[in-house]
Amino acid sequence: MDGLSYPRLIRRHWWIVLITVMLALGIAALVTVRTPARYQASVTFFVTTPGQGTDASQTGLVLQQRVKSYADLLTSDRLAQSVVEESPLGLTANQVQGRISTSTEADTVLLKATFTDTDRTRALKTTEALSAKFVEMVQRVETPPGGSSSTIKLEVVSGPRVTTSPVSPQPVKNLVLGGLVGLLAGAVLAVLRGLADVRMRDAVALQRVTGSPLLGEVPYEAGAKAAPLIVGEAANSARAEAVRKLRTNLRFVDVHEPARVIAVTSALQGEGKTTMACNTAIALAEAGWRVLLIDADLRRPKVADYLGLDGGVGLTDVLVGDVHVGDVVQRWGGKSLLVLPSGATPPNPSELLGSKAMADLLVALRESADIVVIDTAPLLAVTDGVVVAVQADGALLVTQQGRTSRSQVAAAARALQSVSVRLLGCVLNMAKVAKADAHQYEAYKVVVPQASRSVPADRAGAARRGEPAMAGDRTQELSRLSR
Incomplete structure (x- = not known):
């Protein structure tokens, strides 16, 4: 990372x-x-000698060493016991000893003792008793045997005083x-x-795992489940614009060897591959391309349901020779888009999709349309998707953000690469787009009047290329090729 x-x-x-x-x-x-609130009472001692020595610097070093010893003496149990005996304030010797702290200032002979207690008055009285007993103890300890006076003089230079406000909390x-x-x-x-979190979370990780370019990042929209197709009001959504970017990237992913038969697949079910296949076909048809959308997910076909077509007769019936492809291809809307539904559910989908009849059909359909988009089964569920992708010019891998794990996406990519399928690129579906990007699109988009939408884009595109503009002519051409 x-x-x-x-x-x-x-x-x-x-x-x-x-x-x-x-x-x-x-x-x-x-x-x-x-x-509970705690108060601190403090007192500062000054350590000196009664008389002036011959070597002041040597005397100062000795006193500094004594100050360190006195700091230990302040926290001794002997001093705490004498304080309790002198001034019983409701504390034991151990309690007094545990609440005393000492500090010294470097290169000085000042010693500071601090007593902490929850009772402000008791803290002050204990510190007063502590200072008095400590001076007596030092005088007694520093008096030589048989001598009448101590060699060390200890004076209180500050305090005892107690803080007016609590030091804690x-x-x-x-x-x-x-x-x-x-x-x-x-x-x-x-x-x-x-x-x-091993789930696929961003486009960068998707590109790294699949080893293919990112061709599209389709944002999540709450209303997409009820209206999955980019038509009507959804045609002006950010999701529709993302699909148009995908359309552009698909056409320029390899200008020297453009893919005319594209298999749209995913690692798992429910990642939006069928919706992506339908919307990609619609976007291509809007640009004037002759597009044929095939539902090759024979186990759970959804294309006919999404497009509102009759899917009872279709691809499976053509492959077994019951009908001609030109008789079951259906025109969708006013665009240059033809749809071949899945047809009846067969008992052997993989064998049927990998048959010679399927290969011959794709060869014929390749010549009758500019682009053939095939919706296939998920790669990790069954082998149908790989079987179809092998016969296409390339595959488009759709991954839903936050649902599929990185290992599952990697396994799907390996399933395609193991049979030398050309992975055109990947699409991150239902992606979370930054609010700034969403606001930028909303501010820049142009609302097209309804009247101007009614002009079929396929007619203008077909006229520029000198191609037939009516879907009926293409249906006849499919019918002739199938015969």
Whole structure:
């Protein structure tokens, strides 16, 4: 993964980061509320000698070493016990000892003792007793045997004083730390969630897994399930524009060897391959091409249902020799689009699709149409899709974003490559498009008046090439070729 993959994973799973931050803030707020207020009382001691030594620098070094020893003496159990005996304030010696902290300043002879307690008054009184007992203890320890005075003088230079406001909890600090911890934890969880997600999530991964160019990225639209075809109001949608881009890319994917027979397939069922085949055929017909759409998914045919045609008689009947192809090809709409439905469901779809009759039929249909689009079965479910793709000029692999795993897409690509099928490219279907891109299309699109839509695009295209414009003529041509 590159350096930009991690930010993309975090952005994709932003909700994990949000939830984690909210939980961390909630925990920080709860801890802040439940933590009792604590006050600190402090006192500062100055360590010196009663008389001036001959070597001031040497004396200073000795005193600095003594200060470090006194810091340990302040937290001793002996001093804590004497404080409790002198001033019983409801604390044990262990409690007093555990609440004392010391600090020293570098290169100085200052020693600071701090006592923390939930009771402000008790903190001050304990510190006062602590300072008095500590001075007495140092004087007693530093007095030589038989001597009358101590060699070290300990003076209180600051305090004892107690803070007016609690030193803990600190709401702002706790919330900031909680938010930062939640943000970091959320980012880590989002990245781990993204790395564990094996589903196909973006076009870059689709190209990398299939090893083929991305020919289209069709955005998800909520109304596409009820109206899957890019006709009527849907003709001006972002989804329709994406299919038109796919149409353009298909025609220029290899200008030296253009694909005239295209098999549209997918790794799994339900990824939108049939809808993509129908819409691609419609888009090609709108551009003036003579298009023949064949439903070769003999197990679960859907083309006739989508286009509102009779699919009872079709491809299977032609392959077994019951009817001629010209008798069952149906014209769809006012476009230069002919449709060959699947026909009756056979008991042996794979054998029928791989028969010589199917190969001969495709040879004949190739000459009667500019482009033949074939809807095939999913590659990982049955072998029908591979059987049909072998006989086509190339295959178009459709993958639904967020549904199919990378391993499944890779297996589908390998299934085509293992039989030397030319993979023209891939299409990421139902893709999540950034709002900025969607707004850009909405701002730029042109609403075509209904009257201008009624002009058949196939007539203008056919006239430019000197080809017949009526579907009836092409049906007759199919009929003659089949005979």
